[in-house]
Amino acid sequence: xxxxxxxxxxxMALQRNVSRSLLTMLGIIIGVGAVIASMxxxxxxxxxxxxxxxxxxxxxxxxxxxxxxxGGVSLGSGTRTSLQLSDVNGIAKxxxxxxxxxxxSQINTQAVAGGANWFTSIGGTTPAWLTVxxxxxxxxxxxxxxxxxxxxxxxxxxxxxxxxxxxAGGAVGSTVVIKSVPFLVLGVLTSKGQxxxxxxxxxxxxxxxxxxxxxxxGQTWVxxxxxxxxxxxxxxxxxxxxxxxxxxxxxxxxxxxxxxTIRNIANVQQVRIATxxxxxxxxxxxxxxxxxxxxxxxxxxxxxxxxxxxxxxxxRMAVGARGRHILLQFLxxxxxxxxxxxxxxxxxxxGISSVVSLLAHWPTVITAFSxxxxxxxxxxxxxxxxxxxxxRAAALDPIDALRYE
Amino acid sequence: MSDPLIDxxxxxxxxxxxxxxxxxxxxxxxxxxxxxxxxVMGPSGSGKSTFLHLLGCLDRPTAGSYRLxxxxxxxxxxxxxxxxxxRKIGFVFQSFNLLARTSALENxxxxxxxxxxxxxxxxxxxxxLLGRVGxxxxxxxxxxxxxxxxxxxxxxxxxxxxxxxxxxxxxPTGNLDSASSVEIMTLFRQLNRxxxxxxxxxxxxxxxxxxxxxxxxxxxxxxxxxxxxAEVFPAGRGEAAEPAALRREAAP
Numbered sequence: 001x002x003x004x005x006x007x008x009x010x011x012m013a014l015q016r017n018v019s020r021s022l023l024t025m026l027g028i029i030i031g032v033g034a035v036i037a038s039m040x041x042x043x044x045x046x047x048x049x050x051x052x053x054x055x056x057x058x059x060x061x062x063x064x065x066x067x068x069x070x071g072g073v074s075l076g077s078g079t080r081t082s083l084q085l086s087d088v089n090g091i092a093k094x095x096x097x098x099x100x101x102x103x104x105s106q107i108n109t110q111a112v113a114g115g116a117n118w119f120t121s122i123g124g125t126t127p128a129w130l131t132v133x134x135x136x137x138x139x140x141x142x143x144x145x146x147x148x149x150x151x152x153x154x155x156x157x158x159x160x161x162x163x164x165x166x167x168a169g170g171a172v173g174s175t176v177v178i179k180s181v182p183f184l185v186l187g188v189l190t191s192k193g194q195x196x197x198x199x200x201x202x203x204x205x206x207x208x209x210x211x212x213x214x215x216x217x218g219q220t221w222v223x224x225x226x227x228x229x230x231x232x233x234x235x236x237x238x239x240x241x242x243x244x245x246x247x248x249x250x251x252x253x254x255x256x257x258x259x260x261t262i263r264n265i266a267n268v269q270q271v272r273i274a275t276x277x278x279x280x281x282x283x284x285x286x287x288x289x290x291x292x293x294x295x296x297x298x299x300x301x302x303x304x305x306x307x308x309x310x311x312x313x314x315x316r317m318a319v320g321a322r323g324r325h326i327l328l329q330f331l332x333x334x335x336x337x338x339x340x341x342x343x344x345x346x347x348x349x350x351g352i353s354s355v356v357s358l359l360a361h362w363p364t365v366i367t368a369f370s371x372x373x374x375x376x377x378x379x380x381x382x383x384x385x386x387x388x389x390x391x392r393a394a395a396l397d398p399i400d401a402l403r404y405e
Numbered sequence: 406m407s408d409p410l411i412d413x414x415x416x417x418x419x420x421x422x423x424x425x426x427x428x429x430x431x432x433x434x435x436x437x438x439x440x441x442x443x444x445v446m447g448p449s450g451s452g453k454s455t456f457l458h459l460l461g462c463l464d465r466p467t468a469g470s471y472r473l474x475x476x477x478x479x480x481x482x483x484x485x486x487x488x489x490x491x492r493k494i495g496f497v498f499q500s501f502n503l504l505a506r507t508s509a510l511e512n513x514x515x516x517x518x519x520x521x522x523x524x525x526x527x528x529x530x531x532x533x534l535l536g537r538v539g540x541x542x543x544x545x546x547x548x549x550x551x552x553x554x555x556x557x558x559x560x561x562x563x564x565x566x567x568x569x570x571x572x573x574x575x576x577p578t579g580n581l582d583s584a585s586s587v588e589i590m591t592l593f594r595q596l597n598r599x600x601x602x603x604x605x606x607x608x609x610x611x612x613x614x615x616x617x618x619x620x621x622x623x624x625x626x627x628x629x630x631x632x633x634x635a636e637v638f639p640a641g642r643g644e645a646a647e648p649a650a651l652r653r654e655a656a657p
Contacts, residue, residue, distance in 0.1 A: 005518050016506060315502045318463065319516035319563065320491025322484045398463045402498070 006325075010333040013305070021337055024301040027294020028341030028381060029348055031287050032374040036349020038283030039370035041356060044363035045276030059099075059229040060132065060265040061238060063087075063246070065221070066258055081221040082250060082259040085209065088225055090249050092128070095227075095241045097234040100131035103209050103222035111205055112177040113165040120161050122178055122205045124212020124222075132228040140172035140187025148208040153215065155183035158204035159191040176205065181215045183207060235264055276362075291377055294341065295385035298334055302389035306330065313393050314401025327394035334386020335379060342378030346371055408475045410571060410603055411437040411460060416469035418455050429455040431626040432469065437605070439570060442597045444606045444614035444634070447623030456623065457607055461494055461573050462486045474570065491520050495564025499576035501556045503548040509535060509559045510544045516566040534562040538592060554585030561592060571603045572596070578613055590616040611638065 014021045065082045085103055092101040105124045110117050126148050130136065143154045155176055162171045175182045183205075192201040213219050229238040239262050246260055306313070313326055353364040416433040419426050430452045437443065447453040458464040459471065462478055465486070471479045478489055490496075495516075503512045513531035522530070535544055538558040548556050557577060564572050574593065578586035594616060596602040608614050620637045622630035630637075 012507070311502065312504060315498075315504075316515070316519070317487065318461075318490060318496045320487055320519040320567070322487045322519070324484075325519055399458050402463075402502070 006328055006332050007336070009329055010336050013309075013329075013333055014336060020301060021340075024297050025294070025337050025341030025344065027290055027297045028338055028378050029294075029345040031290035031294050031381070032342050032345025032378050033348030033352060034283050034287035034290055035374040035377060036346055036366065036370050037352040037356070037364075038280045038287060039373070040349065040353035040364040040366045041283065041362055042277060042280030043365040043367055043370070044353075044357065045280075046273060047365050048363040049273055059232045059235055061227040061229060061235065061242070062263050062265065063225040063227065063242070064223075064261050064263070066260050081219070083222045083225055084220075085222060087246060087249055088126070088222070091225070091227060091242055091245060094245055095238055097230050097238050097241075098227050099230045100128040100228045102126050102129035102132050102226050103224070104129065104226055105209060105212050105217065105219065105223040107212075107217055109179060109216075111161060111165060113174060116165045116167070118161055118164045120158075120203050120205055122207060122212070122216065124207050124209040124216070126209055129206070129226065132226045135192065136190050137187045138190045140185070142206075143186055143208050148210050151210045151214055152208055153181060153183050153211060154186050154208065156187045156189060156206045157185055158189050158202040158206075160200055160202040161205055162188045178205065178207075179216050181211075183211075239264065287377075291381050295381040298337055298382060299385040299389055302330060302334055302386055303392070305333075306389050306393040309393075310396065310401045310404035313396050314398050314404065317396070317398035318402060323394040326396075327390045330390035330393050331383065331386050334382045334390065338378045338382025338386070339375075342375045345378065346374055349374060408472070409436040410439040410441075410474055411435070412470075412472040413460075414470045416456075416459060416471060417467050418452075418459060418464070419467045429626055430459070430466070433628060435621070435628060435631075437603065439603055440597070440601045441619065442594070442604045442606070442617050443619040443621055444608055444617035445621045445623065446608065446611075446614055451623035452626040453607060453623040457573060457575065457605070460605065461496065462489045487519075491516060492567055493569050493571055495561075495566070495569040495572045497557070497560050497564050497572060497574040497577045499579035501548070501553075501560045501580070503556055503559055503563075505549070506547055508545045508547055509540060509551070509562075512548070512559055513562045513566055516563060520567050522567075530566065531562070534565055535559070537565075538562045552585070553581045554588050557581065557585070557589050558592065561589070561596075565596070565602070570601075571605070573605045573607075575607045576609070577606070578608075578610070586613065614638075 063083065083103070088101050088103045091098055102125045106121055108119065108121050110119050111122070127142055127145055130142055137156065138159065140156070142156055143152060147154055155178075157165070157171055157176070165171065165176060166174065171185050171188055174185050176185055177183070189202065189204075189206070194200055207216070209222065213222075227238065227242065229235045243258065243262055246262075247256075247258065250259055252259065316326060349370075350366055353366055356362050357364045413433055413435040416430055416435070417428070418430040419428050421427055433452075433456065445453050445457065455464070459466050460473075462473070462481075463486070465481070466479050469479065470477060473489065474493060476489075478486065481489065504515065510528065510531050513534055514527045517527045517530065532541075532544060535541060535558075538561055540555060540558055540562070543551060543555060543559075546555075548559070551559065561572070572593070577593075578589055581589060590613065593604050593606070597604050604617075606613065606617055614620055615634060615638045617634050620630065620632060620634050621628055
């Protein structure tokens with residue numbers, strides 16, 4: 001008996017009850033969908049992190065203030081005001097492997113130019129920031145250390161801000177008003193695009209840190225200090241030296257805890273990878289559970305189908321079908337349901353992935369491997385859970401089966 | 406002189422074990438030549454059904470021998486019996502047992518699928534068989550589009566699909582009106598006469614049994630009577646008269 005005949009026979013049996021076949025497949029559909037989606041999210045997060053490391057450089061080091069502990073309650077990192085501009089200069093001068101060190105403070109507010117206005121992120125820093133961020137300008141120039149020292153009211157625009165405030169162009173030389181302070185636009189940054197996590201890096205205005213502190217925020221401290229180690233290999237050494245230097249600069253006694261946190265970009269990414277991997281793992285657990293439930297669904301319906309078709313099985317045996325013919329027929333039915341469920345599930349998984357990246361801005365990557373894995377798990381589920389009902393059908397006694405009412 | 410088609414000695418079938426054991430057949434000796442047309446009769450529980458299941462290779466005897474077409478089949482495995490059924494025996498049932506939503510042609514092809522016959526040959530043979538039972542114009546009809554008599558003809562064509570020399574028909578007219586019954590019995594007689602097909606008919610109805618050449622009666626697990634039909638139903642007597650008359654008419 002040829003395979004084509006078996007497939008056709010199974011197809012006809014499934015066609016007789018389309019809605020039931022679909023319901024049977026539901027578990028497989030959800031299971032495979034979850035497999036695809038979880039792997040897409042996991043792979044996407046990894047790819048995004050790699051992209052970010054590539055754009056920032058693996059040698060980026062971030063110093064944030066330590067946390068304030070008030071009455072035993074930690075208020076979280078960044079709540080202290082311990083970082084100073086003098087720290088930046090100290091590190092730049094005294095840690096030899098540091099290629100560049102820049103402060104970075106940031107507020108979100110409205111920027112106005114003529115009739116247009118745009119809510120954006122205003123960053124305050126020094127010219128060294130360009131080196132740290134590995135960024136360059138498409139028009140005009142960046143502000144100088146001299147302008148930082150003079151608290152100059154000058155600004156450099158990210159390309160998104162430039163496009164929104166000056167849709168007709170001509171940003172350089174124009175004036176942008178931020179918190180009632182007019183800033184002369186010196187230049188426009190090149191477009192860097194979105195981060196792997198969907199944040200628009202070009203939606204930014206950069207001003208001298210001194211102007212940022214004195215004209216916009218009134219802060220005397222800085223939010224973060226960004227360092228760039230000369231090579232990725234020197235990162236651990238730089239972190240070590242910087243920590244000792246910062247303790248000296250902040251006059252900390254040996255038993256005092258650090259009032260700052262030094263992190264390598266790789267550390268930050270590891271946390272992000274771990275988080276997305278946890279989410280992927282959770283989805284994978286959902287996938288396994290759904291596949292098992294889907295398999296039980298297939299087994300259940302197949303058992304019903306064997307019972308319903310007892311007479312048909314008896315007849316097939318009477319006209320010469322052997323046990324293995326019947327076994328194969330029902331196994332192929334289970335496999336066909338699993339395959340169809342698998343294919344629909346792959347569609348569902350791809351759909352979920354695109355919805356997730358569209359709505360939640362999570363990066364997702366669908367790999368051929370995940371599609372293969374999803375399909376194979378559907379087939380395996382079909383075989384494993386289809387086997388018992390198929391075997392029961394094959395073991396029927398032809399006389400009893402023919403007499404069955 | 407060739408071997409008989411069916412040759413049975415001391416055929417015994419016991420259901421269950423120990424004190425609960427039921428002896429359904431108690432050592433049957435029986436033989437049937439190629440080309441015979443017999444009716445098996447007997448009340449429920451007489452062992453008639455068990456006998457037919459054994460002859461039909463659907464079941465295995467507890468003891469005794471059964472030679473079918475010269476081959477001893479009493480000790481064969483399930484799969485070997487399936488192979489014998491596929492080649493040697495065609496079944497016709499009271500309730501037709503056609504596959505629903507499946508054309509007459511495909512129903513007739515079914516036994517050929519399991520016998521491993523190729524697609525083109527299957528279609529050709531099935532068409533020819535349906536022609537032989539007078540359904541050339543109903544090839545693509547489904548069972549629910551056919552009358553009872555037509556459905557039973559499809560079933561008969563199916564029984565002949567692999568060229569079996571033996572047809573076992575279990576109450577083939579039980580679900581049919583009298584006109585259709587006559588049609589079906591006429592068809593069996595034609596197949597018997599023209600192609601030498603051996604027919605074993607199981608029935609409760611004497612008017613159906615009267616179509617056969619020989620009546621085998623069962624009681625309590627034994628054959629109690631095995632006589633020509635003409636002796637059991639002398640022509641002109643009671644219900645058997647009409648089919649007997651028709652039978653003579655049907656013969657050329």
